[in-house]
Each structure stands twice: as structure tokens, then as C-alpha cells.
Amino acid sequence: MKGGQNRKHGVILGIDLGTTTVKVSVIDAVTKRVATNQSYSQKTFADVPNLPPGFSEQYVEKIWTALNILLAEIGPHTLSNVIAVGICGQQHGVMLWKRKAAWSNVTLTKFTALSDICEFSNLITWQDQRCTKDFLETLPKPQPDQVLATGYGSCSLFWLQKNDPAVLEYYSEAGTIMDFIACLLTNSKSAVISPHNAESWGFFDRHSRSWNTKILTENQFPVGLLPLVCNTTILGVLRPGSSFHGMNRDRQTIPVSVAMGDLQTSFIATVAKDTDAVLNFSTSSQISFIRSRADLVIPSACDVRSYFSSTSGKPSHSGRELVVAPSLNGGNVLTFFVKTLLDWIGQFDLDFSEDVIWSKIISAANSEDWTTSDDPTIRPTIYAERFDSNLRASVEGLSLENVKLGFVTRGFLKGVIENLAVMLPPQILLQSSIDRIVLTGSLFKKFPQLCRYVTKVFGLPVVVQEEEGRDAAFGAALAVSLSL
Structure with a gap:
């Protein structure tokens, strides 16, 4: 820090760009413990409505806005002590962007509008189902230990190549949502991705840590859009001259991580x-x-x-x-159940909020005896699974006694574990x-x-895991702190 102060006498900022929520963690660089007395999370409400069946996309600008709301809530008093930034988020998804002239020289602030510095697509999320089983079977076979599934970045790009090639020709870079934010914060010269996130796209060899470019090129894949793979924890430094939410205001050099997978950062935050x-x-x-x-x-x-x-x-x-x-x-199954209940109730011209329904199912499930074997058996695979896209949910064992809110809610929860x-x-x-x-x-x-x-x-x-705040955002900060 300025004046020769030990860089480790500060805090590390961790950012998690999740599927429904952005979370931020601030940890002490020395003790590796949460440095604030509250947790920070913000719903993004980023889902794009009225898409074709099976499509799942999100507005990138809304995710960026949610992040800025959180950082403004933390405030410059705390963020001025940040000495490094770790970034992670939802894996598998893909977005595209093209830089404008203003990208290189912009001074990032909480008011920076992404549309002023680049053009960008929606984020196609990991929940996207447009790549049907029949479509996936038309793709080249990856290496034996590699997995392909709908919602994977490489599969989504193959789908665009076949169904909307003009989109791929228009944009110049691709990455996950957190790759985009990391590149924006560091002004990196090109899109960069970690092996964690490259692997989550498919057609990536984790042993050689490289894309399967030969297979992809032979099958007309837009390899020019593939981000560069970074094998180190640190991608670069926060844009010089940008006092982003109070960070870097003393013109210190603040390392920023390459974007990591939320699976890996959640794991490192949790295991002892x-x-x-x-x-x-x-x-x-x-x-x-x-x-x-x-x-x-x-x-x-x-x-x-x-x-x-x-x-x-x-x-x-x-x-x-x-x-x-x-x-x-997982929790999306319960969310589906709650929304279904709301729809049924609405058809009777009754009006209840989603929060009320959640409180009712939580109360009903917890008031019953979980040791009983009377619960209905629910296979909760409403969203199928990557290993079998034809899976469907099912319910067995209904009786006069167990068609109750608490029993059915418990059936969903137990079904996820089973x-x-x-x-x-x-x-x-x-x-x-x-x-x-x-x-x-x-x-x-x-x-x-x-x-x-x-x-x-x-x-x-x-x-x-009882310790407050030990989530993916905490893990992103922890991974960076161990690299300083």
C-alpha cells in the first residue's frame, strides 16, 4: 500500500456472480476471516422474459447493476482498504461482446453504463435447454473424459453457428459473465478464462489445459471467439486511474483474479x-x-x-x-413448486405473495415428523439431468393421509438428496x-x-457450515489472498 505499508494489512474483496443473486464478501487479508459485520447479496432479476420454450438468458446490464448496488452499499470507507479482488460465478454459460473505442480509456465508476463502452449479447445460462439431445448428437465427439450438455458454452456457440451465425460474426469475444467482468475491471487485451470455466464449456482438455482446437476447427466452430486460458490465479490489476467505488483511489496496484468457478470457490471456502x-x-x-x-x-x-x-x-x-x-x-425445484402453487391460487382469484407461500411451506414441512415413512416419494428431476436429458419428475405413494403441504414439501426436499x-x-x-x-x-x-x-x-x-459468509464469494477472496 502507499507509503511502504505492508500490502497484506488490508482486505480482499470477493465477488460471486450467481444465477439469481450477486454476492460480495470482504475478508481480512491476514486472518482470512470475514471483515464486515454483515453479508452482502443482491437479487439480479436478470432473467429475460418471453423466450422460446427451453431458452434461458439473462440481461448482463442487470447483473452489472446488482454488483454496483452491492459495492455502493459496502461503501468507499471499507473498499478503500481493498488490496486485491477475487471473482467467481455461475459456470457453463456464455455471452458475447465487442469493444467500443471507449473501452480502453474509460474510468470505471458506479455510473458506468456498459452500453457506452461495448456491445454485448444476453448471457445464455447453464439452465438453457435449446441444445436438444438430437442436436447434441450432431456435434463432434469430445475426448473420452470430457462431457457435453445443453447449457455448456461450446454447445451454445455450436447452436448459434448453425441457427444464427450472423451473431457470431458480429461479436469479437466470448466468455462467461464473470470473465467479462474480470476483463472489464482489468482492461485485459482479450477475453481470458480460467481452466475451471473453460472445462465447464466442453471441448477443453484439463490435462494439457488447452482447447480441442483441431476437433473444433474441423467442425466449423468459431475458434476465434474462444478466450485465452490463464493458468495463474491473478489476471491483472484494477484499471489504473479508476477509483471504482473507492478502490484504487490512492493509485495503488490492486491485483484482480482470473474469474473462477463457483463450484471450486465454494469448495475451498467450506472444506477443513x-x-x-x-x-x-x-x-x-x-x-x-x-x-x-x-x-x-x-x-x-x-x-x-x-x-x-x-x-x-x-x-x-x-x-x-x-x-x-x-x-x-435443487432449490429451483422448490421455487417451481411455489410458483405452481401461486398459479393455482391465482386461478381461484385469490391473491398471495410468493413470500407468504414460502413461509407456509417452510412451516408446514418443519411441523411434521421427518422420521415417518409416510411421505410421498418424489423424483424431483423437473429440469432433467445432463447425463439424461429425457429424465422427468414423478410422484409415487400418494395416500389419503400424505396429500398435505408439509408431506409434499418434504417429498421434494428428500427427493433432491436421494x-x-x-x-x-x-x-x-x-x-x-x-x-x-x-x-x-x-x-x-x-x-x-x-x-x-x-x-x-x-x-x-x-x-x-455455520460460519456466516463462507460462500463462493468468500472462497474467491480466499483463493486470491493465498496468492498474494
Whole structure:
């Protein structure tokens, strides 16, 4: 810092650009603990309405606005002490942009309008379903250990190449939403992506850490749009001359990370030891753990993802691997249930808010005995799964006694956990010497008895991540702090 002050005597800013919410964390650079007395999150309300069935897109400007609202809430008094910035967010998605002349010289402020410095598309999110099973079968076969699915950036770009090639010709760069924000903050010369996020697009070799350009070129893929791959934690520094929300006002050099995956940053924020597994129940749901055995047979419903080489010392974007069962179904299933109830109620000309419905289902589910076996069996795969796009949800075991709000709500919750156990059988965790599961996500606090159900299904003790703020944004800040 200015005047020769030790750079580590400050705070690290972590940013998570999530599917529905932007979150920000401020951690002490020395203690690695949350440095503020409150958490910061802002709903984006970014979903684009009235799209064709199966399409999922978001307004980029609304995500940028949500981030600026949060930073303004934190204020320059705190942000003037920022010595580094870590960025992560929702993986798999893709957006396109083309810089205007003003991009290079703009002084970023909370009032900067993105449309003044670049042209950009909507974000095609990981929830997008436009790449049907038939379409995916027309794509070139990736390497044996690579996965393709609808909502993956490379598949979405292939779809645009076939159905709307003029869009690809118009724009000059592509990346995830967090790649775009990281490039904007650092004024990098081109789009840059981490191996975590490149891997989430498909057609990326995590071993050589490079795109499968030969396969892609042979199949008329727009390889010129592929972002450069950065194998280090730090992408660059905050734009010189920009006192963005009070940061950099003393013209110090503030490192900014290459954008990381929210899976990896959530994991590094949560685990205490390598024998922990992490079960996250948020918009979607996942259970993941560090791969300790090269001979471990990976279930077909699971992915292997790059992870930081170390959770202490200086992490890099290569080294160890995470095994993850990445379900598309999680809290979004309950959200669908709530919206369905609202629709039914509305057809009777009654008026209830979504918040009221949420409070009712939470109260009803928690008031019942979770040890009973009378709940209906619900397979909650409303959004299918990447390993089987033909999956549908189903309900079995309805009776006169269990067609009640609490029973059905519990059936959805239990079904999400059971679905994860189908994707990642419990014996895989035992074979990998996993000795406990760390639970993250607000739903475990809203439905505390669900924690015991995780133990029942997976046969392992569980612990709820109780420390406030240890989320993906915290993990982004932590990963950067370990690199300074």
C-alpha cells in the first residue's frame, strides 16, 4: 500500500456472480476471516422474459447493476482498504461482446453504463435447454473424459453457428459473465478464462489445459471467439486511474483474479480437510469431494473437474481434481413448486405473495415428523439431468393421509438428496476415505431436519457450515489472498 505499508494489512474483496443473486464478501487479508459485520447479496432479476420454450438468458446490464448496488452499499470507507479482488460465478454459460473505442480509456465508476463502452449479447445460462439431445448428437465427439450438455458454452456457440451465425460474426469475444467482468475491471487485451470455466464449456482438455482446437476447427466452430486460458490465479490489476467505488483511489496496484468457478470457490471456502465432501443445496445441488485415488471408477452421472493444486500456500489452476455430482435440480425445484402453487391460487382469484407461500411451506414441512415413512416419494428431476436429458419428475405413494403441504414439501426436499445419491452412490465416498459431509446452502437452515436425512441416505456424519459468509464469494477472496 502507499507509503511502504505492508500490502497484506488490508482486505480482499470477493465477488460471486450467481444465477439469481450477486454476492460480495470482504475478508481480512491476514486472518482470512470475514471483515464486515454483515453479508452482502443482491437479487439480479436478470432473467429475460418471453423466450422460446427451453431458452434461458439473462440481461448482463442487470447483473452489472446488482454488483454496483452491492459495492455502493459496502461503501468507499471499507473498499478503500481493498488490496486485491477475487471473482467467481455461475459456470457453463456464455455471452458475447465487442469493444467500443471507449473501452480502453474509460474510468470505471458506479455510473458506468456498459452500453457506452461495448456491445454485448444476453448471457445464455447453464439452465438453457435449446441444445436438444438430437442436436447434441450432431456435434463432434469430445475426448473420452470430457462431457457435453445443453447449457455448456461450446454447445451454445455450436447452436448459434448453425441457427444464427450472423451473431457470431458480429461479436469479437466470448466468455462467461464473470470473465467479462474480470476483463472489464482489468482492461485485459482479450477475453481470458480460467481452466475451471473453460472445462465447464466442453471441448477443453484439463490435462494439457488447452482447447480441442483441431476437433473444433474441423467442425466449423468459431475458434476465434474462444478466450485465452490463464493458468495463474491473478489476471491483472484494477484499471489504473479508476477509483471504482473507492478502490484504487490512492493509485495503488490492486491485483484482480482470473474469474473462477463457483463450484471450486465454494469448495475451498467450506472444506477443513481433504476427507470432507461438500453437499451444496442452492439453486441447483451438488455433492463433491477431492479425488484421492487415480483408480477410482467415476459414475457416469458425475464429472471430474480441475481444482486448486493447494488450499494452503499459493494455489494454481492445475493439480488436484474434484469429483462432482452436478444435479440441475435443487432449490429451483422448490421455487417451481411455489410458483405452481401461486398459479393455482391465482386461478381461484385469490391473491398471495410468493413470500407468504414460502413461509407456509417452510412451516408446514418443519411441523411434521421427518422420521415417518409416510411421505410421498418424489423424483424431483423437473429440469432433467445432463447425463439424461429425457429424465422427468414423478410422484409415487400418494395416500389419503400424505396429500398435505408439509408431506409434499418434504417429498421434494428428500427427493433432491436421494437424486444426488443416485448420481454419486454412497459407496464411492467410502472408497475415497471421505469421513464427513459439510452441508452448505440456506435450505439446510430453513429445513434443519433435512440434515439428518442426508446422514440417513449417505451413511456419513454431517456438519452444517455455520460460519456466516463462507460462500463462493468468500472462497474467491480466499483463493486470491493465498496468492498474494
